Structure formats: structure tokens, C-alpha cells
Amino acid sequence: MAHVAAWKKDMVSELVQDMREYPVVAIVDMEGIPGQQIQSMRAGLRAHAKLKMTKDKLILLALDEIAKERPGIADLKDAVHGQCAVVTTDIDSFKLFKKLESTKTAAPAKEGQLAPYDIVVPKGPTPFGPGPIIGELQKIGIPAAIEAGKIAVKKDTTLVKAGEPIPGPVAAMLPKLEILPMEVGMDLRAAYEDGVIYKRDVLDIPEDYYSTMFATAAHDALALGVSIAFPTKDTIVPLIAKAFRETMGLSIAAAIPTKENIDKLLAKADAQMLALASAAGYTNDSIAARLSSAAAATAAAPAVEASAPAAAVEDEEEEVSEEEAAAGLSALFG
DSSP: OOOOOHHHHHHHHHHHHHHHHOSEEEEEEOTTOOHHHHHHHHHHHTTTEEEEEOOHHHHHHHHHHHTTTSTTGGGGGGGOOSSEEEEEESSOHHHHHHHHHHTOEEEOOOTTOBOSSOEEEOSEEOSOOSSTHHHHHHHTTOOEEEETTEEEEOSOEEEEOTTSBOOHHHHHHGGGGTOOOEEESOEEEEEEETTEEEEHHHHOSOTTHHHHHHHHHHHHHHHHHHHTTOOOTTTHHHHHHHHHHHHHHHHHHTTOOOTTTHHHHHHHHHHHHHHHHHHHTOOOHHHHHHHHHHHHHHHHSOOSOTTOOHHHHHHHHHTSOHHHHHHHHHHHHO
16 A cells, blocks of 8 residues: 555645535635735635645545535535635635626736736836837837837727737837736635535626516516416506596596596586587686696796697697587586
């Protein structure tokens, strides 16, 4: 049997104990993070989490061991590759993801790294005075000239498209232009919590995503319940209000007087009387004053339907014959 170093056994035991003690176990990517920044991140997590870096093989052994106690945790093994670490914590997976994202900082690009987005040098002055650097800028494709004693970029220039490797000369120039396109920090690959594996694409959502989704669903469900007249404790009030409005509208259209609509019926009859009197050319001082007041109110009110043709009013007026007008006035005034 091959000899196994004591420190390896101790590390596996520590990992297993941490995975047993904390409800959330996560695998994070540590590729390219400087040692000083790792120490800073570990200090930031210390209150609620433990971060342990070791060989992938030891992490896999620890996952196999703890899988006997925590079903489903062995699926984290798919996330163990390259430079990675184990985070064990008592905060939930989504909060852990946000916390790790908040520790990321901007960093300069290295030759051969893939651009995370289009790297654009904006038009305008640079911090450089006249000198040989203008030739370096032009050499990597940046149109530059001397303006007001400074080197200036003449137009917005895209140096590298998203997903393309960054050339060495471009990577060397970007920090001088104060452009740091890369992010350095721990990327959470997957987390285990309550028997479920959460991958990055599930955890990377806006904070208000679920609350907004549930609020929209509740609003739409209430609207549907009202539209199909489905009574529940949430829809009964708007259903009764809707029924009252429709009943009121129907009773006014059918001229059925009730104590709720009598004032509206009288107002409707009064308006029809004035329209009929105006169409028939019948006026007295009282009617003339009221017609004048109504015309002034109409002129002062904002137009609701600018497209309503005047001909429609004329057509309605032509539909009232003199005989009908006289009969209407006789009915109104006895």
C-alpha cells in the first residue's frame, strides 16, 4: 500500500468536518487570483464562511467521504477541476454568490486572455504629453494626434472584440490608458444546499427577480379571476364593484329609475332636452342661458377625440324633423 502523507489525511478530515458542520458547500474558481487578494477575500468571509484551497484529488476524496452522510453532495465533483477551492458557510447559496461577486476587482489584461466585452478606447485626450508613445498608439490601431499639448484619440476605436484573444502590445498599452477590462475574484461554480446543487446560471439572477415574478403572477391571476367572474376572497370585492358599474350603466341606458341612478337619469334627460331644443331652434331666456353656459364649458374643456368629425353632429341634427322636435318639446313641457 502506498504511503499517504499525514498532511493529506488531515486536510481531507478537515474538509469533511467543514462539510458536515456547514449547511452550504460550494466550489469556487481561484484561477489567476493573486495571493494577497486571496488573503483579503478569506478575511472578508471569515465571519460566516471557511475557504480552503488544496489539491483537486483531496477535495474529491472529501466529497466521496461526506456523500455517505449528505445525499447528492457528490454531484459537486463535476465542478472540481483546475485551480479551485472549497467554501463552507452558513449563509444561503444566493447570498454567497452575491458576496463573492462583490469581492471582484478590475484587473489589467494579459496577453492571450479573451476579451470579456468589446474593448473600446474612447475619443478624447489621453494623460500623455507629446512623445514616442504616439507611435505606439498608432501601431496598435489607435488614431492619435497632438491637441492642446496632449496626445488625443481622434475617434472611438475598438481594439478587441468580445471573445477574441488580447494581443500582447494591446495588453501592455491598456493599463497606460487606464483601461482594466478583466475582473479578478472568486467565481462560484456550484453550491450544495438542502440536497440540491445550484450552478452559476441559476444563482446569477437579480435580487428582485423572484419577488417581481411573484408580484406579476399575483396581479395577472387577479385580473384573470375578475375577467372570468371567478369568486375568491381576493376577487369578490372587485367583482362586486364591476357588477355594480355594469348594472348602473345598464339601468341608465334602459332608463330604469332607482335611488342610485335617478340623478344621472335626470342629468341625461336634461342634456337631451337641451340638445333637442337647440336642434329645433326653440329657445327662451332660461334655455338660451343654459345653452350658452354649456357651450362655454365645452369650449374650455380639453378635446378628448380630435378626430370626431363635425359632420357626425350635423347628421344627428338632420335626423330630428320639425314634427319630432315639436312633439319632443310638447312632451317635455306639457
